Amino acid sequence: MKEKNTFxxxxxxxxxxxxxxxxxxxxxxxxxxxxxxxxxxxKSKSWKITKPIRGITNISKKIxxxxxxxxxx
Numbered sequence: 001m002k003e004k005n006t007f008x009x010x011x012x013x014x015x016x017x018x019x020x021x022x023x024x025x026x027x028x029x030x031x032x033x034x035x036x037x038x039x040x041x042x043k044s045k046s047w048k049i050t051k052p053i054r055g056i057t058n059i060s061k062k063i064x065x066x067x068x069x070x071x072x073x
Contacts, residue, residue, distance in 0.1 A: 041047055
């Protein structure tokens with residue numbers, strides 16, 4: 001009887017591992033889809049056109065951040 005329980009447990013572990021593998025594969029496909037979407041954004045004209053604006057925004061955030069640090073001292 002104990003042997004049957006052991007085999008049942010092994011079957012459950014194998015089934016669980018198969019479900020995990022299927023989910024892993026599904027998530028890998030999703031990651032590739034999202035990476036492709038991000039890549040498309042970076043290659044888009046609008047991303048390239050707005051690069052200077054993002055640069056100015058980043059600089060202003062750094063300036064504001066350093067001013068905030070000085071005020072807190």
